[in-house]
Amino acid sequence: MDETIATILYGCTLSKEMEANLSNWANQRDVLLSKTEEIIAVFSNVKERLIINQQQEVVQEWLSNSGHQQALELFHATDQNMLSDHTATAAAPTGFTVHGLPQESDQMMVGDASRDSSRVAAATSSSSQRQRTRCRTGDRDRRTLRVGAPRMGNLELPPEDGYTWRKYGQKEILGSRFPRAYYRCTHQKLYHCPAKKQVQRLDNDPYVFEVTYRSQHTCYMSATAPTVPPPSVEEITHQTTTTLPPPAPLILAPPTSASLSGHWLSMDIKPQGDQAGTSYTTTFDIQRDFGHGSVGSLASLVTAGVGGGGGVGPSGGRFGREVDYQPVVDMADAMFNSGSSSNTSMDKIFSSIDDKWDTAEKKE
């Protein structure tokens, strides 16, 4: 617990540092980006620690009271899975950079994408008219990430990611217990948005979805497109590399500057080309959650640190380019709080986004 406190203090120090230097850094997007990421990473680390502690206590207590041996095994089994994920990530830092735009790193990819052996250049656009787009060879255009399913509620629901998707297929996949669902962007027709995603629950861990994204959203680029798009890949790439909950290493070095600004943190988003053919890399895990409250709003924390006003919510003091950063902070906040019993931040964010999208669309 001492380490946790130390980490919190370190996060506060970083926030103060940012506040103190805000005027200097106001025009230095890169600096702001890296500092923001650092702060987010530190506090997500804290949250992870707290949640893990809480989970273990609660589960142990529950088990000792009721003796659910199977559940105990399940808990440890899933924990092992996450642990291996995290340690694997932590041990392979080459793909993680605080400043984003890392090199192509297949290590980052999990599941299907890495299973595909042949990688032929995917020069195809997804809008070749009559011909169906078969991109099994074009798997460069695929990126996979894993997201945790809420421990409560409907496990069948795919995790939200800020975009609106329309399901167009579902298929039983050989060797998988769970079917794979196929989604395309709801705005595909309106804006010819080629984005697609596949969602599949992991065999060995039903609490984790494996989401494979293909192509990039272009829907918001239209003049008639929704006015408040979720943070696009391009935005994220150029403005900030969102540090969504890092694959929190369960074994952490003390919160030294080196370790915290180091490699374990960070999400990785990388454009590879343009428009429909683009692909990107996102890698993050969402903490497992047994339905306990969250430890607060990262957005608020960051906002407070930056603005110095301690404001909570979007009206708080933000960067000069708040439009640039807020979606990212919101997303991070939502991600940090997702799966928790409060379970509101993600809904808030995305419902507001969806509302705007919907209304914008209905005005058409």
Added chain:
DNA sequence: CGCATTTGACCGTT
């Protein structure tokens, strides 16, 4: 009525 989901069929890739 419009939109989303379901599901069997179709088709390209391996």
Added chain:
DNA sequence: AACGGTCAAATGCG
């Protein structure tokens, strides 16, 4: 031929 991705008709929902 098997598999995976997509299509499109049927169906459901608000």
